[in-house]
Amino acid sequence: MKTNEWIPFLLAIVASSSAFGLLRGAEHAPVGYTDTPMLPGGKWHVHDPDRPQPKVVTLGTPETPGKPPSDAIVLFDGADLSRWRNDHGEPSRWVVKDGAMTVPPKKGKDTPAEDIWTKEEFGDIQLHLEFATPDPPHGDSQERGNSGVFLFGRYELQVLDSYHNRTYADGGCAAIYGQSPPLVNAARPPGEWQTYDVVFIAPRFKDGKLESPAHITVFHNGVLVQNHTEILGETGHKILAKYKPHGPQGPLRLQDHGNPIRYRNIWVRPLNISNE
């Protein structure tokens, strides 16, 4: 019966610590989903709100854009959109100004998004691009500075304002959306130019079946964030990615997610690498 004497103390400790825990928990509104399929490995749902957040690393002042390598195909040098098209193969409405191309303002409330696509198609590539999210920022989580780089028009490397902006880990900037969070959060503040240096090895299909999955390595502002990451399939929202067979080449697509993201200095180097 002696333990009874401890109960009030226990109560006090437990109650205060739980209240503290609840209070601290309440600081963050939940981001993400748990009604989604499990990713391979059985640990996390797609867009899992409990998946650990990537560690934030900070960097120096962004360097001025460098010259593209001599063997690169320059997709956008700040002058025009001659190498790009809209979703219907027509000239794009993206706005070229001050050496950057920007997601266009919506014509009306119900106008569909207007992604921009390269006319040319690519297989295995090294890709360099620079982007800046809007300053001042608007919205939270996925509503803040959202866009995306879709390899083959299908596999998304997320673009998001992830500077002090919490979202589900597999939806942050430099995530393979819905699949793999970045190794660390290397985001710069809104309005500042950021870089992606990407090595993308395309998936291989044989007789309508996946022979080898795509792999992606990404440096975000010079920091390794995707390390030869296997891509699970075509990007989707709240679904488990699956491959659909396609050819050996595909276009590059930049996403209009309703936020005026700017892009500049986009170049690509087709790689002549045998499949690994």
Added chain:
Amino acid sequence: MNNSPAFNRCAKLAALFCVASLATALIGFAADKKEEKEPTVIDPGPPPSDAIVLFDGKDLSKWQSAKGAEAKWKLLGDGSMEVNGTGSIMTKEEFGDVQLHVEWATPKEVKGHGQERGNSGVYLQGRYEIQVLDSFENKTYFNGQAGAFYEHNAPLVNASRKPGEWQTYDIIYHPPKAGADGKPVPGSFTVLHNGVLIQDHIPVTGDATRAANFQGIAPKGPLVLQDHGNPVRYRNIWVRRL
């Protein structure tokens, strides 16, 4: 002790409340645990805030000679150091899986041909060398030119800058591991030279590179910069453990 029914009822209620509180506390702890992994924000400043800076131009405090004595490469006072014939230098700290950033420049005054021109090297774990060489209009065997995994793998392209100009290596390295069946499991190299992909996830396997200071498979090892007798300069060396 008091065993009255009133007290028992009170104790039971208290116990019940205690259990309930414990449950909420556990949930609270779970939330806190999640919070422990919350990213920390650190002050800006190149290099990345989570990097270990091995050389920032000021001193050689993170380095030693291959024999464990003082490192004696020449500090030039402009943020760089220069190979001066005092032997290769290695980090005091040891590393396994890393992202490594190194900047180097071969002598502006061009001397010699092939392997004799601006030769040095970056040895991961003191074992596997990414070649440093003046490969600007300087022919040599392909797996011995700048950016080669020396004597294993030529670079995909020659992305060399001119002699005297600063060049960058951004390297992702994973050490080979001892396999269960005794056969080594290959590690890998990915290298960007001046921002251009030159080694794409190539396997690192087999014996250490010729002239390596260390042999055999190990989880970690020091980073070694080679003194090959040419006054190659280095600066801005940092590493991030992966």
